[in-house]
Amino acid sequence: MTVAAPPRHTADSAVAAAAELAERFAEESVLRDRERRLPVAEVEALSASGLLAITVPVAYGGPGLGAEVLTEVVRLVATGDPNIAQIPHSHYVYVNALVEQGTEEQKSFLLGEVLAGKRFGNAQSEVKSAHVRDHATTLRADPDRPGGWVLDGEKGYATGAYLAHWIPVLAHQGEGGPLAVAWVEREAPGVTVIDDWDGLGQRTTASGTVRLDGVRVAGDRVTPYHLTFERPQVYGAFAQLLHAAIDAGIARAAVREAAAFVTTRSRPYPDALALYDTGGAAGDPLVVQAFGEVELQVRAAEALLAEAGRAVDRARGGLTAATAAEASLAVAAARAATTAASLESSSRLFEVSGTRSALRGLDLDRHWRNARTHTLHDPAAWKVHHLGRFAIDGTPPPNHGQI
Incomplete structure (x- = not known):
C-alpha cells in the first residue's frame, strides 16, 4: 500500500493545522499524564500532518518556513499537550543542523526522509558528564x-x-x-x-x-x-526559542483550564457574595484581579516569544555577529519570560480555583509539574545575566548552543 506524503504547508495552513491538532491532543492529555501513556498515535498524527517538514528549505522540496511560524506551531501544540510539543524539539533542531553543515548528498537524502514523514530524535546529553557540553561518546x-x-x-x-x-x-x-x-x-x-x-x-x-x-x-x-560555533550563528537561539514556545504553551493552557474551572466548578467565597452581586466565583473581584495579573504576564511572554522568532529570522536573513547577538538576546528575554509565566500561571491556577481544584483526579497539577520540569532545561537566571551584561556595557552573549 502506498502511503500518502504529508501535505506541504504555507504559514497560515501550518498554524491552522497546529491549532487543530492541539485541540485533539488536549482531549486525553490528562489520561496520558496520569497513566504515563506515551503519545504514539499522536506523534504519528504529527508526522502525517506535515508539520515536521515545515522548515525543510524550498531547494530540497520543503516549504522553507521560518522560525516565527515554527515557534507559533510549537506553542499551539504545547497548549494541547506540552509533552507532544517537546518530542519533536530535537527533530527541528537537527533539521537545522543538517541544513547548516550537511553535504548536498546528506541533505538530499535525510531531508527527503523528513518530507516523507520520518522523525529525528536526539542522543546528545550525557548523564555522567561534568557539564552539559562535556561528551565522552x-x-x-x-x-x-x-x-x-x-x-x-x-x-x-x-x-x-x-x-x-x-x-x-x-x-x-x-x-x-x-x-x-x-x-x-x-x-x-x-x-x-x-x-x-x-x-x-x-x-x-x-x-x-x-x-x-x-x-x-x-x-x-x-x-x-x-564548525557551527566557529562563526556567528543562531543555531543555539533557534533551539532555545522552541523551548520557550513550549513553556508559553503550558502557560496559556493553565490559564484556559483555570478559567474553565472557575466558570463551571468553583464556589464563590462568602465575603464576595456579601459585598458584591458576583453571580458566582468567576465574578469575585479578587479572582478577576488574579486572572488579569496572570493574563498580563502570559501575554507579555507570548509577545516576547513572537518577537524572538522574528529576531531569529532577521538574523538568518543577514547573519553577522551583531544580528546573531541580537537574536540570542531576544530569545533569552523570551525564555526568561516564558519560564516565569508558565510557573506563575500553573501555580495561581489553584489560588483562583479553590480547594476542590486540588483533587488528584482532576490532574490540574500537571501544568505546574510540566512547567517546573521543562523550565529546568536551561537556567533562566543565566538568560537574565547575559541580558544584564549587555544592558550595562554591551557585552554580547557567548557563542554557544545554550543561548
Missing part, C-alpha cells in the same frame, strides 16, 4: 571498513529518540577530536533506546537513555558540529 575508525566509523557511548535525556526513525548522535570524531553528528537509524544493530525517564512532569516525552554498542556508521552519515 566517540566515533572511532572502523578497522573493517575504510572511511567508516564505530560508535560507542551512552546518552541520557534523549527526548524524541524512542519514537524516532533516525537518531542524530553527538560524538567526538576520533579520540579527543572535534564534535560531530552521527546519523544513526533507530533500529540499527547496537542501538538500544530505553524508556526510563521518570520525571515529575513532562512524563510522556520518553526522554530516556540511548546506548550505543559498536554501532557502525558510514562515513557519509557524519556531519561536523563544531
Whole structure:
C-alpha cells in the first residue's frame, strides 16, 4: 500500500493545522499524564500532518518556513499537550543542523526522509558528564571498513529518540577530536533506546537513555558540529526559542483550564457574595484581579516569544555577529519570560480555583509539574545575566548552543 506524503504547508495552513491538532491532543492529555501513556498515535498524527517538514528549505522540496511560524506551531501544540510539543524539539533542531553543515548528498537524502514523514530524535546529553557540553561518546575508525566509523557511548535525556526513525548522535570524531553528528537509524544493530525517564512532569516525552554498542556508521552519515560555533550563528537561539514556545504553551493552557474551572466548578467565597452581586466565583473581584495579573504576564511572554522568532529570522536573513547577538538576546528575554509565566500561571491556577481544584483526579497539577520540569532545561537566571551584561556595557552573549 502506498502511503500518502504529508501535505506541504504555507504559514497560515501550518498554524491552522497546529491549532487543530492541539485541540485533539488536549482531549486525553490528562489520561496520558496520569497513566504515563506515551503519545504514539499522536506523534504519528504529527508526522502525517506535515508539520515536521515545515522548515525543510524550498531547494530540497520543503516549504522553507521560518522560525516565527515554527515557534507559533510549537506553542499551539504545547497548549494541547506540552509533552507532544517537546518530542519533536530535537527533530527541528537537527533539521537545522543538517541544513547548516550537511553535504548536498546528506541533505538530499535525510531531508527527503523528513518530507516523507520520518522523525529525528536526539542522543546528545550525557548523564555522567561534568557539564552539559562535556561528551565522552566517540566515533572511532572502523578497522573493517575504510572511511567508516564505530560508535560507542551512552546518552541520557534523549527526548524524541524512542519514537524516532533516525537518531542524530553527538560524538567526538576520533579520540579527543572535534564534535560531530552521527546519523544513526533507530533500529540499527547496537542501538538500544530505553524508556526510563521518570520525571515529575513532562512524563510522556520518553526522554530516556540511548546506548550505543559498536554501532557502525558510514562515513557519509557524519556531519561536523563544531564548525557551527566557529562563526556567528543562531543555531543555539533557534533551539532555545522552541523551548520557550513550549513553556508559553503550558502557560496559556493553565490559564484556559483555570478559567474553565472557575466558570463551571468553583464556589464563590462568602465575603464576595456579601459585598458584591458576583453571580458566582468567576465574578469575585479578587479572582478577576488574579486572572488579569496572570493574563498580563502570559501575554507579555507570548509577545516576547513572537518577537524572538522574528529576531531569529532577521538574523538568518543577514547573519553577522551583531544580528546573531541580537537574536540570542531576544530569545533569552523570551525564555526568561516564558519560564516565569508558565510557573506563575500553573501555580495561581489553584489560588483562583479553590480547594476542590486540588483533587488528584482532576490532574490540574500537571501544568505546574510540566512547567517546573521543562523550565529546568536551561537556567533562566543565566538568560537574565547575559541580558544584564549587555544592558550595562554591551557585552554580547557567548557563542554557544545554550543561548
